[in-house]
Amino acid sequence: MRNGAPTRRLGIMGGTFDPIHHGHLVAASEVAHHFNLDEVVFVPTGRPWQKAEQTVSAAEDRYLMTVIATASNPRFSVSRIDVDRPGPTFTIDTLRDIAGMYEPDAELYFITGADALAQILSWRDVDELFTRAHFVGCTRPGHLLQDPGLPEGKVSLIEIPALAISSSECRQRVASGEPIWYLVPDGIVQYINKRGLYRAS
Numbered sequence: 001m002r003n004g005a006p007t008r009r010l011g012i013m014g015g016t017f018d019p020i021h022h023g024h025l026v027a028a029s030e031v032a033h034h035f036n037l038d039e040v041v042f043v044p045t046g047r048p049w050q051k052a053e054q055t056v057s058a059a060e061d062r063y064l065m066t067v068i069a070t071a072s073n074p075r076f077s078v079s080r081i082d083v084d085r086p087g088p089t090f091t092i093d094t095l096r097d098i099a100g101m102y103e104p105d106a107e108l109y110f111i112t113g114a115d116a117l118a119q120i121l122s123w124r125d126v127d128e129l130f131t132r133a134h135f136v137g138c139t140r141p142g143h144l145l146q147d148p149g150l151p152e153g154k155v156s157l158i159e160i161p162a163l164a165i166s167s168s169e170c171r172q173r174v175a176s177g178e179p180i181w182y183l184v185p186d187g188i189v190q191y192i193n194k195r196g197l198y199r200a201s
C-alpha cells in the first residue's frame with residue numbers, strides 16, 4: 001500500500017512472439033484472472049539468448065504483431081524495453097527495467113511456459129530473479145511438470161486449457177501454405193501476409 005492505494009499487480013509475459021498466437025493470449029488472460037492482475041505487459045525479446053543459433057524475425061515485426069494482437073484488451077500492454085536494449089535479452093534485465101518503470105512497490109508476476117520454467121535454473125542471476133518476481137508456469141492439461149528444484153513459494157503452476165499452439169508450428173504452416181486462421185488473431189494473419197513473413201525462400 002502506498003498513499004492508501006492498493007499495490008498494483010503486474011504480469012510480465014516475455015516471449016519471442018514470432019508470431020504471437022492464441023496460446024500466449026489465453027495464457028496471459030488465464031494468469032491475469034487467476035492472480036487478479038491489474039495489467040499484463042507483453043515484452044517481446046530483442047535477441048533471445050536461447051535462440052542465438054536460429055533465425056528470428058526482425059524485432060520491429062515481432063513488436064508490431066504483439067501490439068496488434070493485444071490492442072483490444074484494456075488490461076494488456078506492450079513494452080519495447082527488450083527490443084530497444086542492445087545485445088541478447090536476459091530475463092533479469094527485463095525485470096530490473098520493468099521494476100524501474102512502474103510503481104516501485106508493484107508486485108511482479110513473470111508468466112512463462114512450463115518448458116521455459118524447467119530451464120529457469122540456468123538463467124542469468126537466478127537468485128535475484130526470485131526476489132523480483134513471482135513465477136507462473138503455464139502447463140497443458142495432463143502435462144505434468146517435473147519439479148525442477150525451484151524455490152518453494154516462488155513459483156506457481158497453472159493449467160491452460162487445450163492449447164497445443166506454438167509459434168514454430170505457425171511458421172511451418174505459413175511456409176508450407178497451410179492456414180493459420182484461428183491459431184492467431186486475424187490481424188496477425190493479415191500482417192504476416194502483408195510483410196511476407198515465414199514464406200519458404
Ligand code: ATP
Nearest residue numbers: 015016017023027112113116138163165166167168
Ligand atoms: P517457438 O515455437 O518459436 O518456441 P513459442 O510458441 O514457444 O515459440 P515463445 O515466444 O517462445 O512462443 O513463448 C513465449 C512464452 O509463452 C514462453 O514462456 C512459452 O513457454 C509460452 N507459451 C508458448 N506457447 C504457449 C501455449 N500454447 N500455451 C501457454 N504458454 C505458451
Ligand code: MG
Nearest residue numbers: 113115166167
Ligand atoms: Mg518456445
